[in-house]
Amino acid sequence: MARFTSDEKSVTHDGVSRRSFLKSTAAVTGLALAASACVPAGPEAAGDSGMAAPSQEPVDIQIWWRINPTTEGVIQVFQEQHPDITVSLGDLGEAVYGTPKYVTAVAAGKGPDVSYQNRHTFRQFASRNLYRPIEDLLERDNLDKGNFMAGPIADLTWQGTLYGLPHTAGTRYFFWNRTHFEEAGLDPDVGPETWDDIMEMAPQLNKTEGDRIVRYGFLPHFPPGLSDQLLIYAMENGGVSQSEDGRTNMLNTEPWVEALEWCVNVIDEFGGGNAAASSFMEGFAGQPVDPFAQGQVSMCSYGNWMIGRYAKFPDLDYDGTGLMPVSASQEGAQVNWSCGWTFVIDPNTELVEEGWEFLKWVISEKYVRAAGTVGLALEKEEWARQQLPGEPIFAPTPPVYQPAMQFMLDEYYSVLPERQKIMMERYLESETFSVGCGQIAGLAAAELWIGFKNAWESALTKKLTPREALEASHADVQKALDAAWENLEA
Amino acid sequence: MTNAQPKPRLTNAAREALTCYLFLLPWGIGFLAFVIGPVAASFVLGFMDYEIVTPARWVGLANYIDLFTDDARFGMSMGNTLYYVLVFVPLHIVVALLLALLLNQKARGIAVYRTLFYVPSIVPIVAGAILWVWILQPEWGLINSTLRSVGIEGPLWLASLTWSKPALILMALWGSGAAMIIVLAGLQGVPQHLYEAAEIDGANPWQRFQHVTIPMLSPTLFFILVLSVIASFQVFTTAYVMTGGGPAESTLFYMLYLYRRAFVLLDMGYAASMAWILFVAVLALTLVNFKLASRWVYYEAEQS
16 A cells, blocks of 8 residues: 655555665666676687687577578587587678678678678678688688689679688579460571571561550560569670779770660560550569469569579470670670679688588588478478479579589589489589679679669660660769779779 | 754755766767767868878868868758759648648548658658669659650659759658648637637638738747758768769759768868858858847737
């Protein structure tokens, strides 16, 4: 029962005065704050009990990757195979055209011990010491760089030093719909080899209802939502993104201008203009299916990872190649660019050995086996859920480390249906002549990918001519490139 | 003989004050560490070249000079933002007012309608943005499908240079429920006798609205105006989620550009200078708003 005593001006409740209550609460709060300030947290705490001072307790490393059933499954396997290491898995967040979460965490000294990174911006961040160099670890453990695909290793090398281990790789891939080809009287076994072929085939593959295009023979801005399509068309026309010394951006050179003009022209001529084509493509942005899978586009430039995914569409009879169709001036040239994911070690972590152990594992056939087992089980579930006919066509993401790739070939790619097997072989062939995106993008990578998008959208929407659009993007990227070199040399 | 008790070192009032400050201390520490500290740091960073992962380098006014003399995107993003502010804020107030007037009627089930109109404003903004990407989809989105059914070919909305900003404004207006609730509260606070007096004086409904409702609501509308202007200058999430600043940077708003400079291009010093320019601009505009308020905002307490 509460009572009020006027002389002491205090409120008591069951014998506890307000003042006492406030005092004790303040004391407890203060103690709690002080105690919480003393509790070590994050990687440093784990680092104290890390390799420097061996302990019976497993060491916990923090890994930022993608959180999904596959990664969770393989982490489980890793922990079973490494009882001395436990993993705290975190999500990396947006990381294709920049990696803000990782950058800010490392800058704050709170980065994960190991992180997944895209190669789009790798050199830009490697040059700013966002990753730990791994040459010493590579040499100590006799890990031969020659056992990796050459392109990804070059992407991850800055001024002669390797900063990460490439995990997966992928190239652009040109797909065509065999059924549509047959309907149009074209040979379904032969895709276009040049831009002229595309220009000839596209109108034959287009389908209209009244004045409305219901099936597009070819649309350059594919897939919906991606912002770097311009790059492959420029490369198909002999374009390079920067000078050999990496100091001059080349977006405003003729091959780029011609490539963008060609794309605008294709859309105007066979796509019913940008309004109609954009309206059509926008319908698929962010959706699990794309218009090629739906049979609404007959030819498209996408990525090798779709070889397996398109297999989930039973009505889609498709074929493809990693040899991209080129302009007349480049006839006979083998053109493609590759990209993929990489694992890096935080430059500030004390758990280098444990992180390195994970890196070696995740590129190896042990990982491929674990990911394959988990992935195949999930694929079977998906196949059953969608009530798809036959056995699952399982084409996991190709690894970069050759022994792991060999295992992948033997275990998974060799049992693919004949057509997908051939397509996978064509993809592997394309990796041999592809240029890595890390080398393409250089030190002003983030600005370059934005530059591609801006030029593309400005030209397609007719806000600017292709030349003006590319000049504008060139100016932006060059400015960023100059600043990057200036900072680096300062 | 007297029982002289030792005099307490602190009076009750002093003890109370001390306890009070002790309780305020955690908040104070947090405020200093997480608000004042970063604000002061950002001011200093505005004069530095700071790439987050490399040591900051003093460059004086270079960032500010660059912004005003050598950065077309600065002007463009500010232009996009001003467009948004100038179109959205008046519409927002009008929509909130109209909705509040509508929902101030004594009708059956009015509470349900009030709730329905308020619900969009509590939908998480990212979820709302994704929903609106679908609604605005040009081919089969709700709006264009409806327009097509009456023979109108709708625009490309988010894919159009012309319609991308109006599309985002339209989406933002969908969330006017919060302002509507404030106006509704204001409307219900207008004394009934003022309407009765006006009616006796022969005022028609429009005149009552013009000469009673609006003046009595003016403090509420002013409050919404000030908050909306500040919030509109900071528009970010919808553009980030729905357009990424495109097409062709037609929705590259100031905050989105600032974010890009800071976290994509790692130009933190430059972004800090942008933040301070925005702060000064919004502060100046808010002060102007307050200055002009005396011309149209009616405070009954001041009159009496």
